[in-house]
Amino acid sequence: MTAPILPSILPEIILVVAATALVAVDLVSRRRANNATLAGIAVIGLLLSALAVYFNLNGQSPRPVLGMLAVDGFASFLMITVLLGMVLVVLYSIEYLKPYAEHRSEFYAFLLAVSLAILIAVSANDLLMVYLGMEFVSITSYILVGFLRKDKRSNEAAIKYFLYGAVASAVMLYGFSMLYGITGSTNLSAIADALTGQTLAGGMRWLSFTSVVLMIVGFGFKTSLVPFHQWAPDTYEGAPSPITGFLSTASKVAGFALMVRVLLVALPRFALDWLTVLAGVSMITMTLGNLVALRQGNIKRLLAYSSIAQAGYILMGLVCIPQEQFHLLALQAFTFNGINGILLYLFGYVFTNLGLFAVVIAIENQTGKTEIKEYAGLVQRSPWLAALLLIFLLSLTGIPPTLGFWGKYFVFGAAVQVRFFVLLIVAVINSAIAAGYYLNIVRYAFFMPAEDESRIHISPSLRVVLAITTVMVLGLGILPGFLIDWASRSAEFLTQF
């Protein structure tokens, strides 16, 4: 129990130090600090943190930190995913921030803060930390979304996000408080233990159901599940594009991590409740997200709906955990246990979407617009960009050999394994619908003539992002062995403390 605390939270400490350093550098330097310098500090901080995450578990067993945080494989996998993803977000921001002279250092510092928040969220092992992590992510996100305070759209995006988020988290919290009352504890494992020990009769049973539903509201908001998704399109459209990239990836990772851990570690007793609810939510989410995405004209909005739909697929992994593995809560590696599907899916989704947003930002930097119309003739304006766009879109569609395929493969696998046929049929139909609107972008980019034939300039930092994401999406798509290995072993470690 008395594991050394400081080494275990070293990744978090590094981020705090880096964020402080960012602000300090800006304060100390006589002129405003160089944009690239700031970004450099941020990137170094993130990478060091990722390194610390790696060494945290390297050769050591999973362990709790005072019962509050869980240093385990599940958390580490998502932490590294998020930290690498955030490196890309920082790289995006370099170019994007050029017109905004002030508050640059704060912007990077907030990116680090939100990474810190996600690290905490993905490893939260206590209802208090769950709430804290989620709110930390949310509050920092509100600020980042509203960062362009002179921009009406950014304001509006932030306020909508804020109001939805605040209501959802408050409702979720009410659920938490009920759970605390039922079990007398806030520690996830202690909750699970208390629940197994009790015979929940009558009202108690109903109250737990209510609290589970209320909690799903909160998680559903964070992961933009239908019907808690309304904020997503507006917020995605209005937010600064790097932040939209962040919201649709890292932020979502946090939401899913929280949901998986709380439901799986604390509430296996109520599995029947939440499995049923979430299965329905999953189907509605993917269908509605995809159908509405078909009608979008703005790429950021489209990606918002696409990310809603993707959340539906990811949820499949949680819904389709094989019963026999579930009851023992010993997820076996190298099987389709749903959780490794979620991990792989999230990993693939994060890097694919970040790559896609790099393309979106490159075009936005050039044209100032995010309408799909602007993509007409992209292949003439920048063949490489068009090709990458295609790769990322195919990855989102789930076409091999891309990274996106493996995630889908594993969640579908989990669903096949538990023979959840209704869900599978809905998922298959949705894959086709999704292909429809992803290909619509491809149609513009490749088939339509360009109105403006000027070549698209891609800044060096964006080139780096594109290179990294492409290597990940294609490289790990063709040779996913290492990743699958890692994810499966990580899923195995989602254990109780």
Added chain:
Amino acid sequence: MASLNEWILSLLVFIPLFAAIVVLFIPRENERLIKLSSIAVSLVPLALSIYLMANYFTAHLPNGGGMQYEVKLAWIPQLDSYYHLGADGLSVPLLFLTALLSTLGLYYSSFTIKKRVKEFFFLFLLLEMGMMGVFVALDYILFYVFWEIGLVPMYFLIGIWGQPKDRPRYAAIKFFIYTLIGSVAMLLAILAVYFQVGTFDILEAARLQPFAGQIGIASLVFWGFMLAFMIKVPSFPFHTWLPDAHTAAPTAGSVILAGVLLKLGAYGIIRIVLPTFPEAFSQWSMVIVALGVIGIVYGAFICISQSDLKRLIAYSSVSHMGYVMLGVGAAGAGIAKIAEPGMADSMAMAINGAVLQMFNHGIITGGLFFLVGVIYERAHTRDLSMFGGLSAKIPGYYAIMMVVAFASLGLPGLAGFWAEFFTFRGAFDIVAVWAAIGVIGIVATAGYILYRIIQSVFLGEYDPHKIEHWTDMRTGQEGHEPTDLAGFEKLTLWPLVILIFVLGIYPTPLVHFFNQAAQTIINAL
């Protein structure tokens, strides 16, 4: 040559990829180099596939055929998935077909494709890689990956180089989504098989007979695979993407689409579904037979009413692929009665017919689409009512068209005959009534070939006012009279014509290939 034999399949798959990458790095302005290099490199797989045919024929067929040239390397060991390639009598000829049609397509396109040349050749080579891969993959995951790789280039070939009036974007997306639904269903089926037998090895899975005795779940999985393959074939009622896609695609695209891509589906049925789910196949075989026969008859009758030459040929593909379905379905229907004397032979016959039909249809329809391209490049229209009396104007074209069209009709002595003969010969023994109905299709085929193609295009009076401008493909000039085949067109068509004759007169070697494979499959049932 031992080491070559070991790696030949990998080479077949990856040389096109290599060529594609080479093309990617040639500046787009240098069109000549792009064309030359891609054609030149694509000759290598062609040569290799010929060598493969010869080698297999001489070395392996006499020794019982079976899977040869196997390679099994760890790919994703965590998933029990291997880089497992292999070829048998079923796939070797199809590899040759792929290589041949790809090379011809590339060659033909190097003269006719004018815009976005680099992308075209890149995508075409990528497509070739995907098709080759499907024919040699012996691992489900690998199979699926190659299956999907073929999807994307075809989508672009249709969408970018299609004629605007044919709604290529619509056709492309329709093609993509149809195929995608099928392939996702297949993915789920693959996973289901994996959970049952714990391996992704296609042969191993077939040996272990997943879901034996569980007809309910087996049927589901069976239909998962069948959905994918039937969409690709395309079998009635999943055929609606095909006419659109064919009409819109550029000539070489249509050739590959009809010549090879459709065969992927049929190949999948024979390679995977039939051996792995004999029980379910037997259960549902009558549905497949029925769909095949409906496809034959329906396709043929639709053809008669078409006014667009290319669309007509597209529908003829639906009809012809119906024979394949009929043959396979008949074989499936025979499973239940396999113990009856002569039944195994009939089944083998039906499968032989189906596979022969695949191969021959590849050559014949490939030729037909080339021919449509030839006339379209000249007249810029495919409307049958605009033609007439061309036999006198362009006799060379007429002659070749006659050969290919009659082969399509199934005229004895030409390639198409044997396939139909074997199919019906096998099917009559097993599903006599349906086979009899299928014969109506043959009659209708004769109708549209003779009446719609030969008569309305070539016979009758030539009216110079119908089409004002004819392009001379030799010089690229506009003229008022149609001109006969240019050199490159001849070069493209003659190999096919020769093959049609050769296979029509002496199909025995090819039948050897297929028969061995069919026997192996049936013996394993």
Added chain:
Amino acid sequence: MEITFFHVIFLVVAAFTLVCALGVVLSRNLFHASIWLIGAFAGVAILYWTMEAEYLAIAQIMVYIGAIATLIVFSIMLSRGMMLGRAPMNNFQSGISAVVAVLLFGILALVLLQINWPVVQQAITSDQIAQLGEALVSTYVVPFQTIAVLLSVALIGAIMIAREH
């Protein structure tokens, strides 16, 4: 159950709190709503007191009334113009929301009343403030540090966003 003096106090405070809460959501004037809100906060603070959570009661006054309510009132004043319009305060879905809220309360009440809670009848003897303080720097040190960072972030962010140009 015998009704004692404490029950009466509780009922009075609870009624006060609920009336204030209703005032918050029903008042047609935003400024009045904020005053109602302060009342509700104060009522809740007294309720904490009745549960012997003195520290929390004070923290409630300090944070909710002293900080949050002040901030809210402050923002209402800064955006004074918005209150001059006579437009309705509620949106189109207020009817449905009311039904939802009433139903929700009904369900919760029904469920809660059925439950026989495993209540531990025990007087609080230890020094709760000391206990709280120790807990914050031992078991809860990680969340404590986290919220320190969170508050700084929120502070900087709020200033950055709300600053005049």
Added chain:
Amino acid sequence: MNLLDLIRDPSQIGPWFYQTMLGWGLQPWLADLIGDIIGVLVIVLMVINSAIFLIWLERKVAARLQDRVGPNRAGPYGLLQTLADVVKLLTKEDITPDGADRVSYNLAPALMVMQIVMVAAIIPVASGVVGANLSVGLLYFVAMSGIASIGALMAGWASNNKYALLGGFRVVAQLMSYEIPLAFSLLAAVIWSGTMATNTLAVKQGEMLFGFLPGWNLFVMPFAALIFFIATLAEGERAPFDLLEAESEIVAGPNIEYSGMKFAWFYLQFFINSLLLSAIFATVFLGGWQGPFVDRFPILGLLYFTAKAMLVLFGLMWVRATYPRLRIDQMMTFCWKVLVPATLVVVLISAIGVKFTPDRSLNAVIISAANLVALFVTLGILGRTLRRQVETRKADLQAKIAARA
């Protein structure tokens, strides 16, 4: 228990009265209730009536400091002047301005007075003589001062007057800002004493350091005391921080529109606030009711306490009469850039100092020394910065003059 005993130790009055009531046959809860009500009444009356005296005192002191006579007509030394003022205010017309928000307009003064009375509840005037020796006493005090800003804000808003509104804004800005150094300097003392309860704080300061030095927090942490004193000036809305009612700028702050009795309430709040702040200062830093012989005669504590509080109050008045008003930006800058960092240092010193050695006396010396060092460092930095600012300003002006010439 005889009367003399009760006078000697006034903290026994409460329990004695309670026992007496029980003797009359009252229910315990009823006795509790009656005792509480009487206690509340006593505090309220004492507090409110003390204002009458305070106002006179303030005017008198200010006058003396400015070399004037001050009130001298009504009664001896003008002692009855305030009473006359009260009568005047009571009889004045109670005006509610047009367009005012009636609810808030009437609620605001009540809130102000309520806040002040509630703070009074935690002041221990003699050993054990305290309205409520809350375990969270000082926190309670800080929390209550938050309510004052709400009252002022309400008044400012409800008056429908732009000066009032501006005054309201200023109140919030100032009070909230200065609440931080106020609370943190108290925190330093709390850390040292290990309690937040006011009476217990006073008790703790009764210990003698090294056996002879009174352990008042003023000696242990002079810098914290200084910061608290400055913050008190701001919280009490006194010069040099009386921007809330700066006549020359916003006429009279949030209460500009008030007249009659409602105005009197604001007036009341202002003076009592100063008294209570002084009392808190006396309690936290000056040992409260501690003094010689309090253990034998607790009643002496009342005397000591009053004396100490009055001393502090006199200090407040002195500052008010002496220093000119700051500009609002200067005031805010001073708070955020000087006081807040300084209090953080002070809190840190206390937190570290407490842990040093097992000997409390030694720790006290260490903390004290550190406090003084921090004080001088702060003053040094402040002085240098100010000097530099003055010089730049001077140079600017000279340059301007030169340019004009």
Added chain:
Amino acid sequence: MTPVIPLSWYLLLAAALFSIGLYGALARRNAIGVLMGIELILNAVNINLVAFNRYIVPQQVSGQIFAIFVLAIAAAEAAVGLALIIAIYRSRATVNLDEIDLLKG
């Protein structure tokens, strides 16, 4: 002192506060109005937490700690939220949510 008031009274009160707050959060047009509703919900949560702490696990302080954190987070959230509201008011002179409609859903 042992508690005399039944736990369910507190819980019912909290439930009522929660419902009222939810109604406010859903029904208000005005962003600040929504925020007030949210604060009511959070208060309901805190009542729950403190009550459970007092009645179910009186020897611990976990519920109170949780409530303190909720309090602190509520403050941070309100600060950021109001900053956003002020920013949007500056640019549009309204905080009515149905008038904030540049981004169409």
